[in-house]
Amino acid sequence: MLKTVRVLLPLLTLSVGSVAIADTHTTTDPRINAVLTDLGKVRQIDSVALSPDGKHLVWVVDTNGKPAMMLADADGKNARSIGLATKPGACSETTPTWAPDSRHLAFLSNCDSTLNGVGGKQADIYVLDTQGSDKPARLSHLSGYVNALRWSPDGKTLAFLYVEGATRRASALAAAKPLTGEIGVEGIEVQRVATLAAAGGNAQQVTPADSYVYEFSWAPDSQRIAYVAAPAPGDNNWWIAQLYVQPAQAGASRTTVVDPNTVSGPLHGLQIALPRWSPDGSRIAFIGGLMSDQGSTGGDIYSVSAQGGAPVNMTSGIKVTPAWFTWSSPQSMLVDQVSSGKIQLAEYSVQGDQAQQQRVLYTVAGFTGDGSALLALSFSSDYRYVAFDESSYEAAPEVHAGPVGTDAPPAVTSINASLKPSWGKAESVEWTNDGHHVQGWLIYPANYDPHKHYPMIVSIHGGPSAAQVPYWPQVGYTAVPFSTLGYFVFQTNPRGSYGEGEAFVQANRKDFGYGDLRDTLAGVDAVEKMVPVDDHRLGLTGWSYGGFMSMFAPTQTQRFRAVVAGAGIANWQSYYGQNLIDQWMIPFFGASVYDDPAVYAKSSAINFIKNVKTPTLIVVGERDAECPAPQSFEYWHALRALGVPTSLVVYPNEGHHFYNPVNQRDVLQRALNWFEKYLPPSA
CATH class of the missing domain: 3.40.50.1820 (Alpha/Beta hydrolase fold, catalytic domain)
Incomplete structure (x- = not known):
């Protein structure tokens, strides 16, 4: 709240x-x-994305109230502006997302679009070949609110959250629509998962029309998605959302994997977020706990079979709060967690249904993230390199990147150094x-x-x-x-x-x-x-x-x-x-x-x-x-x-x-x- x-x-x-x-x-x-x-005077950094091979870095920095993209080597050198924006503040380009080949970069841009009902220009999906032409290719012609753009693991498809015909941002934090008409019936807007072939074409909305989706993730086989959803209206029902799995196809039937409202044990009546497939695609881990806002994630890490069943608390009794995590191997996770007002990146070993903290890699007295979720980090595919933006009471926001080790990586930009x-x-x-x-x-x-x-x-x-x-x-x-x-x-x-x-x-x-x-x-x-x-x-x-x-x-x-x-x-x-x-x-x-x-x-x-x-x-x-x-x-x-x-x-x-x-x-x-x-x- x-x-x-x-x-x-x-x-x-x-x-x-x-x-x-x-x-x-x-x-x-x-x-x-x-x-x-x-x-x-602060220039905010909205997104940071490290290429899967760990060699290149892209970030979005706010310029005169509008975000624009920069592409650089992983150490921040040779930075250059990319995308369609011809001058600062002319339009917005956000959500850069690397393809698995570390060459193609998808992003959202409203630089070549008309006005929409959300209060600005329509954002569409573009792809840039970072080793080829400087001219991005436009893949979509959407009409609504779009965010959370992600490549499938095989690099053939892009998925995203989409509110067709949106009149406002899909967030309870945004200004509410005027309360007119038949309340709770008329004008309800539903956020769904949509997919688009990387070669272009028509977007397909794949999740049910009556189900509001908050988060999703691709399965390793690129054929399925896991997502957290609830009946519309979306602003109200995240607290009763369930975890589903379905083929990434329009009209496909779905499986209810976890319903916190009916399960027994410590998850009963609580909230779930950040579904993450295990590397072999057999299980889904997620964060479950008492959460007061969608997007403000914190709790314990749970695991459940991708076919459904009883979820298991993998981190019961820990004295920190995991807020974001990723599988780094079938037997390990990297967890960004809150510990007494500081942020820690910790390595956890996974044995069966238990995750045990092995070591804290580094602790930061500052706020870190890559823009995709609270405390999210951008890793190379081998998890040897990491990137994020960081600010603290002592230092304004900068992009940080470097090897994953016992020290937090240094700043590689000087956007706000003065x-x-x-x-x-x-x-x-x-x-x-x-x-x-x-x-x-x-x-x-x-x-x-x-x-x-x-x-x-x-x-x-x-x-x-x-x-x-x-x-x-x-x-x-x-x-x-x-x-x-x-x-x-x-x-x-x-x-x-x-x-x-x-x-x-x-x-x-x-x-x-x-x-x-x-x-x-x-x-x-x-x-x-x-x-x-x-x-x-x-x-x-x-x-x-x-x-x-x-x-x-x-x-x-x-x-x-x-x-x-x-x-x-x-x-x-x-x-x-x-x-x-x-x-x-x-x-x-x-x-x-x-x-x-x-x-x-x-x-x-x-x-x-x-x-x-x-x-x-x-x-x-x-x-x-x-x-x-x-x-x-x-x-x-x-x-x-x-x-x-x-x-x-x-x-x-x-x-x-x-x-x-x-x-x-x-x-x-x-x-x-x-x-x-x-x-x-x-x-």
């Missing part, structure tokens, strides 16, 4: 609060403008609470003076099944820039987070806002013993689940003196009937709100609202499907009635994730202003 601008309504000034829709006339401290300007952090140093903080090992990241104020006392802003991540990992911030809502203005920033990974094992992830089931708040407050106590934090100048913020915590915590403690709540949840009971993803709640609350309203009431801030004294800024997207705007209105309305200083800002046409750059800038600017007003860096 896990982000301005034309003014649509005038700013309404009230006695103790205000509501606005994207008012652009925000008063700005010049230092805030400088922070936002610096963050806007950028230096304007915030202070960061360090990991670990503590114990209620018998749990807990971790968080503490960022010092810029120009830190140990003889001064500083305010501190506590930030709680979304999810709750996720983890705070070091990263270079972008323009948009993030807590790191507060450090630049003179605050300590403390980003916590309380129970419910990835990084300490599946039991830790499940430790806040039916307990939202209680154990995780105790973990966070214990972390604040630990930090205050380390550094000169002024306990009377503590702030709290977060987005999504962090937005809920920012609303709920002030009902339980008066310790925080200012709050910024992004896309929060004030009332779990009313939320159940308002959001478009209600299926996610049952694994966490144990039952629907109609069967057990008390467990929802227990964690609803609105039921304890008279305890709130803390000035609170509330921000939300107008068309947020995950944390609908009425939740923010409900909380704001209550604070206003109680005389608590508050302001509500609603951003037009935005969903749970903000895509408009002006809105991304505005929301961070408002938060910085709010904390400067109620939590001044200088006491």
